[in-house]
Amino acid sequence: MRIRLASVVKTFNTFRAVRGVSLDIPSGELVALLGPSGSGKTTILRLVAGLEFVDSGEIYFNEENATDIPVRDRGVGFVFQNYALFPHMTVAENIGFGMKVSAVKRSRAQIQERVRELLGITQLDGLDERFPAQLSGGQRQRVALARALAVDPRVLLLDEPFGALDANVRHDLRRWLRGLHEELGITTLFVTHDQEEALDLADRVVILDKGHIIQDGTPEDVTRRPVSAFAMQFLGDVNKFGAIVTDGIAALEHGVTVAASGVRNGPAEVYVRPADLQWSAEAPGLPAHILRVMSRPGSRRIVARTDSGETVEIDVDQDHPAATGDAGYLRIARATVFAADR
Amino acid sequence: MSGPGRRVPLTGDNPAFRRALIGFVLVVSAIVIVAPLVAIFAQAFSLGVDVFAKTVGDPDTQHAILLTVVTALIVVPVNTVFGLAAAWAITKFDFPGRRFLLVLIEIPFSISPIVAGVAYLFVYGLQGLLGPTLQDAEIKVIFALPGIVLASMFVTAPFVARELIPLMQAQGRDLEEAATSLGAGGWRTFLSVTVPNVRWALLYGVVLCNARVMGEFGAVSIVSGSIRGQTNTLPLHVELLYHDYNTVGAFAAASVLTVVAIVTLVAKLLIERRGAGRSPQAVSPADQPALIKRAA
């Protein structure tokens, strides 16, 4: 099902959580709402679910105006941040709850059959008689998902679905959820503050800050063509250099220049990912010396200080010979330039 | 339909239901709780302030007030020491029978004050275990101050302990262990680390204990003998006046106790605002999850 938000505004007391957000999500897409805390991402999810009412604007499910449809009739599947599993019900009872209370009457056998099917889909076979308190974090998360899927939702909404999990469990579940989405094809919207999670999982990433959409595009769009310094910084580690732009060329210190087509003349900021900086023993480049070298699986990261006093980080090959104290030059392989705020 | 500030209703937020339930609760509370309170003062002052002042100023009433205050001055500190000791032993150490001890401490809550009074009679009374011995030594317990004090101690024994235990349980032992690792001795740790962290709960327990001591009727009525001007506490004096058909006098004496009760409620409210948390008043030791949550 297609979901469309038109100029949605939501204020809590005096805090403006969502400030005029418009968004169009085609049927079957998997979309990440990415942003820091307070960016309004969870509020948007709750507005779509009907757990909050908009102050103004509309929400459409296909062509139907869903803005005032009560949550219980909206047909959404919602996975809560801490899962909100009913602690006094077994796994099977949790999953069957939505079918049991539904206006559509199902026989006990039908419910059991569907529960068994969902236990299979979510790889929870054999855990049906357990209580939530007896499950691991990853298992609880899948019970929450199975419970949400049991009511055949038109849209699946997940609030920080991996937030409460260990790093390795998180990684596996992410792959699994992607596979499940491809299998079921339900329009899915999830909230995260983890850029890696958003880029890994989503067809489309919506970056939010202070209740506004900063950028809305595919993982490739947002990583390769960030529209603002905020998007650039939020998506990963980045080095920042001051520069002056003249006719599409940004000039840094020491005669270093990078292309800056379309950037207005004047002061600018040059953003460079650690992987897009190179370390060279010889000029040309920005003179710097190495403070520290950190080893990572598959690479090394150099922390260096330029002669003008900026601390920068550079990713190099794991065989790179750089050592603490070395002096050398920084070269910029790829950069993104934004005009400086005035 | 939409508009600023509109919240999604939770269970029972339907406006008609909400109004009806609030109305029901307010009306019943007015009948059950507020009306008795008003009735006490209305009756006490029904013959004017002069009669009220005369009753309260009566030597027998004055003596009853004095006896009640003296009893509280003995019982409350003793129960406070006991509460602190019990809470320290139970929450800072693991030993076999810990849970059972917790139940023992709570027993007076489940037992009728009348049963308590009778039980004391069978220890210290003439027909009791120690009665004859005490009589030979000319020590008077029953129908005297010691009996009143002991019965009051029984009834209020759990008050301070039960406020402290859930809180100290939730706070754990880290702070005390840290203090000990820094070289503080036991008393030092207790006085400068433990007590400041539980001071509001402690005060709360003391206030409730005091209210109950001053108001105890059943247990005390058995062991005191209600001798006018001698072993008559204020609640017993209320009964005495009432049965003398001195209704106004009974209510005048009762209004003094009512003022103590109101002061207790105000103190409780102030203590709660200072962050002692909600009263674990009515929760049995079996209800540990709720206790711990509340204290946290």
Add this chain to the structure above:
Amino acid sequence: MSRRVLPGLPLTLGITLLYVSIIVLLPLGALVFKAASLGFYDYWRIVSSPRAVASYRVTVLAALAATAFNLVFGFALAWVLVRYRFPGRRLLDAIVDLPFALPTAVAGIALTALFAPNGWFGMLLAPLGISVAYTITGIMVAMCFTSLPFIVRSVQPVLEDLDTALEEAAQTLGARDGTIFRQVMLPLLTPALLAGVSLAFARSLGEFGAIIFIAGNQPFETEITSLLVFIRLEEFDYPAAAAIASVMLIIAIVMLAVINILQARSLRYMARAR
């Protein structure tokens, strides 16, 4: 016992055990001893005498009625205090504890004054043919008053801590208010309700001060067990007082055990965790 880091166990445990022994166990032991020294036949004759049995019936019936009333009203009160905001809420929250703070004898004469035939409420009820004071209804009213805070204060903190996400989850799954209340909230509140009910019931069974003024104290009709014990004492019939008091003691201890078991069972889904 493992090695202890903190000091003071011998002192504090010593004080605790000594105090509990002298103040709680010694008198209760003396009571049991006195009752046991009667011999089974005499004991049974006293505790099963028609007047004693009638007093149990009056006490238990009134306590059941009062507890049932307070279950409904106390739950409603806790719900209103936690879930709604309205003027006077804080004041209401504060006066809920009045029955704990007010001496029972004071409550007794106040309720009697209200419900006597010439009292504020008695006057209204008399034309309807309802008499409260000096009947078993009066006993129930007094028990209602003194045990009211137990259920409120047991349920209130648990209701406060109930995660609203559970209700929201049930809403997204299509459940209506009634269903959410019955199937999600009520089971989670049951342990607290049980705790409150048991404390309120135990308190009502043992209540004395508030009742003797409003009850007619007629043997077989409006005489509660506590009062019967008191009367036997005044008659210097100590064996009878000991026997009947021991029945009350046994019931109190059985209640304590039952409620511990009930609570453990209703919390089994939590207990099994880890």
